[in-house]
Amino acid sequence: MTDILETRKLTKNFVKKLDLAAKIAGHLGANVTEETVYAVDKADIRLVKGEVLGLVGESGCGKTTVGRMVAGILPATSGKIIYKGKNTQSLTGAVLKDYQLSVQMIFQNPFASLNPRMRVETIVGEAARVHGLISSSEFSGYVDDMLLQVGLDPDFKRRFPHQFSGGQRQRLGIARALAVKPELLVCDEAIAALDVSIQAQILNLFMDLKDSLDLTYLFISHDLSVVEHISDRVAIMYLGRVVETARTEALFSGPNHPYAQALLAEIPRLDQRNRRFYTIKGEIPSPLNPPSGCHFHPRCPSATARCRSEVPLLKQVGEDHFSACHLND
């Protein structure tokens, strides 16, 4: 059990810069300030080689931002990403390239993530050729192999993305990611845009590839039943913070954090009939202006004075089970 990737106090703030009019107004004495979105706040996650970590939360909780920082698409505001024991911010040259290639991302919308003007063979094979993984003479055969690997017919390689269905395009996105021989795949809502019967096909593909290529996944999703199915461990985020992480069985059988408990209770299941749907009171607060202390306290049924003032830290509550809640003390 070696960690392939770890984040330490990973933080991302998005600052909306003042435009000219606002700056002038500021000079004239108007009360204008830059707006900061606290997208991710000191998130600690850990990925063990060969496992699937499910990252779940509602929209706006920062799970995609974490994924993008891990994949190196977004720079972090502060905090560290440790990849195979090395801090990625201090990498340079060949080592940096190595890290960038070995962490690849699969996007939610297969209609937006493929260049509509490129042929399939270019989409899939270009990165591998540019980075010198294959020579030009190997190109054609390599693309064939990649397409076969994701269950597509190599005869399709001269086609354009618009000639494919949603499920096939998602397979193309996967082939493109696999073409540079990654070790870690960040799947950001990778099956959310697909039909139910196609979702099952792609989920199966993910599991087959993981076994045959020894991959590690950071599987980001809002669909809890999908995450429960595919993940070995799960991290739950709420408003930029990781509130609970545990092994999947432990989390789904005994969630510790009040938010995790409420969230898991809401999962619609096939075996429940004529059920009463219940609600967590209130809405997710804006990350522009998050509540003090524990972010969940305005909606929490058992919040105390301490929850309003002090930020809870992740503490161990069981074997490989961490939760950020004051009620555990």
Place this chain on the structure above:
Amino acid sequence: MNTVQPALAVDRLRTHFFTKAGTVKAVDDVSFSVNSGEVLGIVGESGSGKSVTGFSILGLLDPPGEIVTGSIKFQGEELVGAGARRMRSLRGNRIAMIFQDPMMTLNPVLRIDTQMKETIKAHRNLSDRESYEESLKALDLVGIPSPPERLKNYPHQMSGGMRQRIAIAIAFLNKPDVIIADEPTTALDVTIQSQIIHEAQMLCEKTGTALIWITHDLSVIAGLADRICVMYAGRIVETGLTNEIIDRPQHPYTQGLIGSVPSHNKRGKRLFQIPGMTPSLLNLPRGCAFKSRCNYADQVCGKAPEITSVGEGRYIRCHHPAPERVAG
């Protein structure tokens, strides 16, 4: 049961789109009915014709779409061929629709109170004061905090979940007899989804409204609907009570759909998967539309199966229905 007139009865409805590329049979021979206080789930993937069914009922089809044959009876009154005036007096009044995107319902440049009062005054002879009071009550009912302030807001000042709740409040304003909800929670998070379903459930129970819930999500519909229709490529392939459909599906497509739901499978095991993909409605295969993806297809399936009764209120469109086959 049979003596009760259904709130809405659709019989052999065919809605086709006459495009340059050919005729798209979006809805092809669809029949169902829903009684007061009942929740009917219509399940299907994209392109199965479930939304067009909803649009047909409300008379919201745009050319080249057209109802070719069939009847839609609302409390015994025929809606196919009804005049624009009559449809306008029913729509939003006796039959209401909730769309997937609440901005289909809401006008972005009008305040919420304007839109809600408008909906009331279009159908009922109420004063401004009275319709304001009703709007307040409706917002309170769907669980929106501080309704008086929210009524003064514009749609863009609210979150997606809140907008959808406003859309639901508007649908329920005139206490309609039938509500058609077209994927109302698909774009929303689980916690918001629960809230929305919770409101819809409570309102239907209180007012006796018949609810048609169109979705692709079997897990949601299992907990909500009394009866389920499964649609595939414009046709209903199986219909019956929720327990029957979920526990004892007989059509290979329904079996495949249920088998591929993650929570139905062992964790980490391969999911049951339906091979191939939904055929284009422009050139459907001859005979059964599902045959190219079906493990049980044979020569007989070259002829389109008719919908047949296999029990009380249970219909299936398949040459090889088998209750004992269990997918996965």
